[in-house]
Amino acid sequence: MPRITSVVALSGVAVLAVGLLSGCASDSTAADDAAPAKMITIETNTGAVEVPVNPERVAVLDNTAFETLLSWGIEPVAVPKPLLPRSGFDAWNDDAEIFDAGSHREPNLEAVSEAEPELIIGGLRFQDFTDELSSIATVIDIAPSDESKDGYVAGLRAQTEVLGQIFDREDEAAELIAELDEAVEGAADLTNGETVFLANSSGGRIDNGAGRLSRILDEIDLVDAFAKQDLDADSVHADSGLAPETVAAANPDWMIVMDRDAIAAEGEYTPAKQVVEAQEAWKATTFMTEDQVIYLEPDFYVTEGIQAYTTVYQQIVAAFNAR
Amino acid sequence: MTSLTTRRALLTATAVGTGALVVASLLVGGYDISVVGLVTDPAQWEMFLISRVPRTLALIFAAIAMSISGVIMQMITQNKFVEPTTAGTAQWSGLGMLVGLILFPSAPPLLKMLIACVFAFIGTAIFLGVLRRLASRSSLIVPLVGIMLGAVVGAGTTYLANSFNLLQALTAWRSGGFSNVVRGFYEPLWVVAIIAVLAFLVADRLTVAGLGKDLATNAGVNYDRVVLLGVMMVAVATGVTTVVVGFIPFLGLVVPNLVSMLMGDDLRKNMPWVAVIGTGLLLACDLVGRTVVSPMEIPASVIMGAVGAALFIGLVLRQRKVAHV
Numbered sequence: 050m051p052r053i054t055s056v057v058a059l060s061g062v063a064v065l066a067v068g069l070l071s072g073c074a075s076d077s078t079a080a081d082d083a084a085p086a087k088m089i090t091i092e093t094n095t096g097a098v099e100v101p102v103n104p105e106r107v108a109v110l111d112n113t114a115f116e117t118l119l120s121w122g123i124e125p126v127a128v129p130k131p132l133l134p135r136s137g138f139d140a141w142n143d144d145a146e147i148f149d150a151g152s153h154r155e156p157n158l159e160a161v162s163e164a165e166p167e168l169i170i171g172g173l174r175f176q177d178f179t180d181e182l183s184s185i186a187t188v189i190d191i192a193p194s195d196e197s198k199d200g201y202v203a204g205l206r207a208q209t210e211v212l213g214q215i216f217d218r219e220d221e222a223a224e225l226i227a228e229l230d231e232a233v234e235g236a237a238d239l240t241n242g243e244t245v246f247l248a249n250s251s252g253g254r255i256d257n258g259a260g261r262l263s264r265i266l267d268e269i270d271l272v273d274a275f276a277k278q279d280l281d282a283d284s285v286h287a288d289s290g291l292a293p294e295t296v297a298a299a300n301p302d303w304m305i306v307m308d309r310d311a312i313a314a315e316g317e318y319t320p321a322k323q324v325v326e327a328q329e330a331w332k333a334t335t336f337m338t339e340d341q342v343i344y345l346e347p348d349f350y351v352t353e354g355i356q357a358y359t360t361v362y363q364q365i366v367a368a369f370n371a372r
Numbered sequence: 373m374t375s376l377t378t379r380r381a382l383l384t385a386t387a388v389g390t391g392a393l394v395v396a397s398l399l400v401g402g403y404d405i406s407v408v409g410l411v412t413d414p415a416q417w418e419m420f421l422i423s424r425v426p427r428t429l430a431l432i433f434a435a436i437a438m439s440i441s442g443v444i445m446q447m448i449t450q451n452k453f454v455e456p457t458t459a460g461t462a463q464w465s466g467l468g469m470l471v472g473l474i475l476f477p478s479a480p481p482l483l484k485m486l487i488a489c490v491f492a493f494i495g496t497a498i499f500l501g502v503l504r505r506l507a508s509r510s511s512l513i514v515p516l517v518g519i520m521l522g523a524v525v526g527a528g529t530t531y532l533a534n535s536f537n538l539l540q541a542l543t544a545w546r547s548g549g550f551s552n553v554v555r556g557f558y559e560p561l562w563v564v565a566i567i568a569v570l571a572f573l574v575a576d577r578l579t580v581a582g583l584g585k586d587l588a589t590n591a592g593v594n595y596d597r598v599v600l601l602g603v604m605m606v607a608v609a610t611g612v613t614t615v616v617v618g619f620i621p622f623l624g625l626v627v628p629n630l631v632s633m634l635m636g637d638d639l640r641k642n643m644p645w646v647a648v649i650g651t652g653l654l655l656a657c658d659l660v661g662r663t664v665v666s667p668m669e670i671p672a673s674v675i676m677g678a679v680g681a682a683l684f685i686g687l688v689l690r691q692r693k694v695a696h697v
Contacts, residue, residue, distance in 0.1 A: 131537070154534055252544040254552045257668065275667055289668035290551035294423040295402025299667065309540055318477060329422045330403075330554055333415065 086167075091211050094190045094197075100168055103217050108166035110150055110175040110182075111192045113354040115141075117209060117225060121218050127164035129153065132174065134348040153177075161185055168215070193353075201264035205229065205355040225355050232362035236269045239369035243302040244274040246336065250321035251309040255328065257291040258307050261350075265305065265361055274301035293330035303343065303368075304336040311347035343368050379634060383645060390652035397428040397655050402667050422555045430553045431658055431672070432651050433561035434617050436568045437609035439650030442624020443639065444571065444602045445496075447582035449503060452632075452691070453515035453684075455624030456492075456610040460522035462619050464495025465611040466546065467529045474536050481615065485560055489611030495525065496603045511691065546618050549671025550658055553617065560612050567609050568647060575640040578602060582637065620673050622680020623650055629687050653679075 086101035108127035109118055118125065119138065127148035128141055141147055148164040151157035153174035161169065162185045169182050172190030182188045191211045197204025206226050213222025245266070249258025259273055266273060275291065308321040321344055331337045343364050349357055399405060401424060409416040442455035449459075456462045468491025472484035499518055503509070506517065533542040571578075581588045581598040588595045613620065627650040631642045657679060658672035 154539070252541040254544065256544070256552065289665055289670060290549065291668060292402050292423065292427075292551045292662075293554055294419055295667045295669075297419065298403040327556070328554070329556070330419065 089214060091189065091191070091214055092207070093211070094172060094192065094194070098187065098189050100187060100189060100215055102215065104166075104168040104215070106164065106166045106168075108148075108150065108161050108164055108169045108186070110161075110169065110171045111173045111190075112351055113173060113192055113205070113357075114170055114208065114212060116352060116354050116356045117212055117222075118216070121216060121221060123216060126166050127161045129156070129175075132351050134352050136348070158182065158185070195264060200267040202229070202233065202267045202358060205358055209355050225359075229355055229359045229362070232359045232366065233268050235366040236362040236369070239366060240270040242270050242272055244299070245271045245303040245305055246274050246296055246299070246301040248304055248306045248321075248325075249309055250306055250324055253310070253319045253324060255293075255306070255321070255324050257289060262305060262307055265358070269362070269365065271303065271365075274299045293328055297330045297334055300334050302335050302339075303341045305343045305345065307345045307349055308347055309350050311350075339372070341368065341372070382634065386645075386652065387648055390648050390655070393652050393655040393659065394428060394432070396659055397431060398424050400659060400662060401427075426555045426558045427550055427553045428655075430550055430558035430561055430617060431655050433558075433564040434550075434613050434620060435623060435650040435654035436647045437561070437564040437613045438620050438623040438654075439627040439646045440568055440571050440624075440643065441606040441609045443628040443643065443646055444578060444606050445624070446628055447578045447639065448500070448599050448602050449514060450582060450584060451509070451511055451514040452629055452687070453511060453625060454518060455622070455628075456606065457522065457619060457621045458515040458625060459496065459499045459518035460525055461492050461496045461499070461606060461610045462614050463522040463525040463529065465489065465492035465607075465614045466542075466619070467491055467495075467525055467532070468611065469545070469615050470529055470533055470538065470542060473538060473541070474532070481560065485612055485615045488615050489608045492611040492614075493604060493607035495521075496607055500599075500603070512688070549661070549669070549673055550617060551662075551669040551671070558616060561616055563612050564609050567605050568643075571605060572640065572643050574598070574601060575643050579637065579639040582639070618671070618673060620654065621677050622684055623654060623676060626680055626683045626687070627653060630683075 086104070088099050089102055090097050090099050106126045107123065109115065109123075109125040110127075110129055112129070112132045115128070115133065115138065119141070124144075125141070125147060127150045129152055130142055130147075130149040131152040133142050148160040149157060150161050156175065156178055158178065158181050161182065166186045169186050169188045170191065171179055171182050171188040173192035173194070175182070176190065176192075179188050179190065189211075191208045193201050193204025193208050195201055197207065206229065209222045209225050210219075213219040247257070247259045247262035247265070248255050249261065257275070259276060263273055263276065265271075274296075304325070306321045306325065310318040311320065322342075325331070325337075325342060336342055343361075345364075346352070346357065346360060349361075398420070399407070403416075403419045403423065405416050405420055405424065410420055438456060441461070445454045445456065445459055445461075446452055465488040468488035469484055471491070472479065472487040476483060499521055502517060502521065503514060506513065529542070530539070533539045577593050577598045580591050580593045581595055581602070583591075585595045588598070627646055628642070631645045631649060635642055635645065654672060654676065657675040661670040661672050661675050664670060
């Protein structure tokens, strides 16, 4: 019965192998002395994903999450350093142990891989790299966007809530959301359908910035002076040019300006305020004569997180109260 | 004789048409301005001077700059398909503008313009240098070489802009156009008016230079000096225009070809028509861009790109037909 012998022998080897393997496994677990991370299921823009709670190694690529995580004392293993806001992030920027993931235009995926993250908070500017990143670790996209349910600002709330769940800081998350809600409510109470010109200052010129800024109007009662004409904010022309005289003709009550140069220029640049005030065509407009121009924080273009929006609504409240 | 009268009629019609477009450019826009209003309403008059007149002048100057640059470059290279955007001149001045932005961010616009002009000059000189070493100077190879050089320089510019975080500013400025042109912004373009006059004065010498070095020297023209002068004029016109309003593609290519098809190659006679037709074409493109998505605007360069590309293909096909016959 040579055949039976060999089967028995093989099974014996197999049993031995399994025993050895499981032995090794249990040995190493004992050596690391770490309980398996608690897993939770969170809701992301791409569906439900199971992630570890309080992951030790997390790569943060979504810049709208930076400020929240910094304030919670989370130390990421990799961040896109070129996208860090100019001020307040020295702790991350100067830390040589935090890998630089590069910018979304020139990402350094190898650095992300080398950082050995357990979890990657991706999406937004890094949306196109989700597939590559997925081969490194679990990637979640919880970034707010215009496609978020109920709009961008609602997306900020959802994002903050999920971050709270992941990092076990649900109370702190609720606090951030409450602050946003309070600012939004204040702004919504004060605004009553006045018109606004959403502007972008770039290359020393002021032009239409509705494509990026119209989401500010999501939950308050200001009306984009140009959206109510045939073209709405979703139109491909949301970023098309607007001549200064056209703005003067529409004569909006308010102006909200994002200073893109402030974040883009390495060195000196012409601040938006200077460009706006030099514009002769606007001398007679309501927003200039009544001094109703709101300049967003210089780094708004790369923050755009819940704190940035809370600040915007607080600025609106302050500006409306100052009238 | 009849062909002469039809030609005259055609040119008169063109001049009248361009005049009408100038008037339209002065009266069409986001702010309500009417002829009556200009007299009765001071606010309209004010806006007219702040916005419409500068924009219209900028359009005229930019059109003259690009079409005359096209004429000059076509003479120098003896090739009908060369102009600032197909020879890399515009791309080089873009690079110069960016270098100025990086090295002297707070410098006055005039200094940035100067740097752009110097780069445009260097770029054009490189293009001409490459042409001299080129074995085949067939009419299509030359612009292809220029377009390739321009693409390389453009790619380098993008890379540089990316490394210095200036990509947004570069994009904003490249797709510029005329929507932001107001008083206090277009004035450098007056330089182009001087260049246009100068071009008219040296038109005869450029025409002779266009016959080639040997013939020109025989005719008693200092060929190298004329070429150098021509390149400098092109560099300044292109540099200033790209800094103030961005790239305007194809204008310098289409207009001189249309004019020489109608009137032959006498530059002195052609130059005013090149200016008039170029102005008409660019004004028309800008007016389309101003009105189709009003109150928003599409840059004139985008419309010009579409119209110019079609006309370019038409010219190439026509030339092929002639060559085959």
